[in-house]
């Protein structure tokens with residue numbers, strides 16, 4: 001393996017801009033995600049976090065900016081395109097089909113899949129069930145049967161199914177938008193375990209959360225957004241109280257590490 005590839009970021013986004021009519025949702029954002037890194041993405045409501053991640057997962061096409069995946073420039077036209085490059089997003093609303101079973105949800109929207117077991121048609125239900133179970137086992141997820149309808153699962157189990165789906169095809173980058181928002185304390189710690197497990201297996205993760213203690217406990221690095229801009233980008237260190245205080249100052253606009261750059265650009 002090329003030794004350079006370990007130091008090239010798995011994702012680099014440069015100067016990303018995205019507008020919705022008069023709303024400047026993203027106003028020139030840079031983001032770096034390194035191999036095997038968990039990046040915590042925080043910011044107040046409407047800061048632009050979900051929009052930025054939808055750009056990275058191919059759901060939105062930005063007006064401006066560049067995306068590099070492992071150093072190669074990418075022009076995503078749709079989510080399938082990003083998926084082929086190993087980028088998967090678990091949406092804020094999960095987007096599971098509640099009336100289908102666990103296996104069907106894991107393979108939802110894929111006509112044919114290939115894993116290291118080789119290619120197989122999703123019509124092959126027995127193999128799909130085996131593969132779904134293997135994935136759940138690999139992520140140490142405890143769901144009684146892959147034949148259970150998703151509507152019969154708890155919130156935490158649903159989140160686990162959504163993450164399994166994102167993880168199913170050797171994804172390099174998993175984006176999670178508020179994975180712990182609607183969960184019980186026990187379920188939250190399971191999801192955070194899952195993030196650590198993904199990292200241990202070599203994936204890179206971006207996690208969006210309003211729960212700063214979750215970000216603190218699983219992330220290596222922190223990025224704070226405010227009004228469509230990046231205001232903070234730093235490793236996570238120190239104790240939780242300092243961390244929380246610092247983050248809040250950036251979230252509410254009391255501090256901004258990139259204010260000079262933003263001003264220079266306007267002027």
Ligand SMILES: Nc1ncnc2c1ncn2[C@@H]1O[C@H](COP(=O)(O)OP(=O)(O)OP(=O)(O)O)[C@@H](O)[C@H]1O
Pocket residue numbers: 020023024025043044045046047048049050051052
């Ligand atoms: N599809 C859309 N159409 C129009 N405006 C949108 C759309 N999606 C997002 N916006 C606007 O873009 C801005 C950023 O929204 P975004 O959803 O990215 O914020 P967020 O940081 O994810 O917030 P939250 O923490 O509430 O999820 C907001 O002003 C929002 O109203």
Ligand SMILES: [Mg+2]
Pocket residue numbers: 049050051092177
């Ligand atoms: Mg959001």
